[in-house]
Amino acid sequence: MTKVKAASTNFANKTALAEECPEVYAANIIGGQWALVICSWLINGKLRFSELKKRLPNISERMLTLQLRKLEEDQMVTRTVYAEVPPRVEYELTPIGYELKPIIQQLEKWGEKHKQLKDATDPF
Amino acid sequence: MTKVKAASTNFANKTALAEECPEVYAANIIGGQWALVICSWLINGKLRFSELKKRLPNISERMLTLQLRKLEEDQMVTRTVYAEVPPRVEYELTPIGYELKPIIQQLEKWGEKHKQLKDATDPF
DNA sequence: CAGTATCCCATTCGATACTG
DNA sequence: CAGTATCGAATGGGATACTG
Numbered sequence: 441m442t443k444v445k446a447a448s449t450n451f452a453n454k455t456a457l458a459e460e461c462p463e464v465y466a467a468n469i470i471g472g473q474w475a476l477v478i479c480s481w482l483i484n485g486k487l488r489f490s491e492l493k494k495r496l497p498n499i500s501e502r503m504l505t506l507q508l509r510k511l512e513e514d515q516m517v518t519r520t521v522y523a524e525v526p527p528r529v530e531y532e533l534t535p536i537g538y539e540l541k542p543i544i545q546q547l548e549k550w551g552e553k554h555k556q557l558k559d560a561t562d563p564f
Numbered sequence: 565m566t567k568v569k570a571a572s573t574n575f576a577n578k579t580a581l582a583e584e585c586p587e588v589y590a591a592n593i594i595g596g597q598w599a600l601v602i603c604s605w606l607i608n609g610k611l612r613f614s615e616l617k618k619r620l621p622n623i624s625e626r627m628l629t630l631q632l633r634k635l636e637e638d639q640m641v642t643r644t645v646y647a648e649v650p651p652r653v654e655y656e657l658t659p660i661g662y663e664l665k666p667i668i669q670q671l672e673k674w675g676e677k678h679k680q681l682k683d684a685t686d687p688f
Numbered sequence: 689c690a691g692t693a694t695c696c697c698a699t700t701c702g703a704t705a706c707t708g
Numbered sequence: 709c710a711g712t713a714t715c716g717a718a719t720g721g722g723a724t725a726c727t728g
Contacts, residue, residue: 515685
């Protein structure tokens with residue numbers, strides 16, 4: 441008998457915790473690998489898929505698509521498809537997303553400062 | 565011949581990008597699954613390992629250890645070991661970590677508000 | 689242009705057992 | 709108390725090919 445595996449307790453737990461804990465909730469949304477960076481570009485206005493991709497040179501198309509879908513699901517961005525040829529899709533922050541603007545800007549400032557401090561401390 | 569595998573290009577890319585991009589840098593530090601939540605507890609003062617664990621009921625000891633080590637490496641927290649029996653280890657934010665305090669607090673407020681909006685919108 | 693689908697290796701992470 | 713070590717399952721994420 442090789443043991444019965446516990447299924448995805450993890451997901452259930454995290455969801456349950458998010459119900460009660462705003463930081464966990466926030467972390468689930470902006471804590472992804474790319475969410476914060478994508479939002480930091482979108483706070484300056486709507487962008488097309490290809491424009492985002494240009495600004496995120498290290499992301500694969502697949503990842504960009506997945507992350508945008510997740511942000512959409514989390515009601516952070518809206519996705520607008522224009523029935524044109526060639527097709528055009530624009531992404532824009534929702535009002536909820538725009539409310540992150542001051543936070544993201546502070547985080548950028550913090551990141552810049554911290555980065556310098558660390559670079560200075562850590563010559564490697 | 566089965567193809568030569570690309571090694572960890574991913575890590576190199578992200579590191580290179582972080583050099584130039586404060587949001588990527590910030591996301592790498594506070595964007596983890598638990599970093600933000602851990603910091604949100606530590607902004608109220610130092611805590612022991614077991615106290616953190618109590619406040620993060622869904623995290624495994626292994627994960628808590630790994631995340632704290634990463635935060636230490638990122639110079640976000642200090643780890644102080646007291647040579648006592650039983651052993652005691654305290655974690656505290658560094659000055660750089662404490663600078664996140666207003667940001668974390670805003671993020672909490674945002675999370676709370678957003679959560680309610682989403683709960684109201686999404687009856688599921 | 690803006691994706692979707694599939695394949696598959698790499699990393700993450702929980703469970704469990706053990707230690708100073 | 710505060711970890712470390714190890715092992716599999718689950719997930720992440722790149723490469724590539726294809727589509728409306």
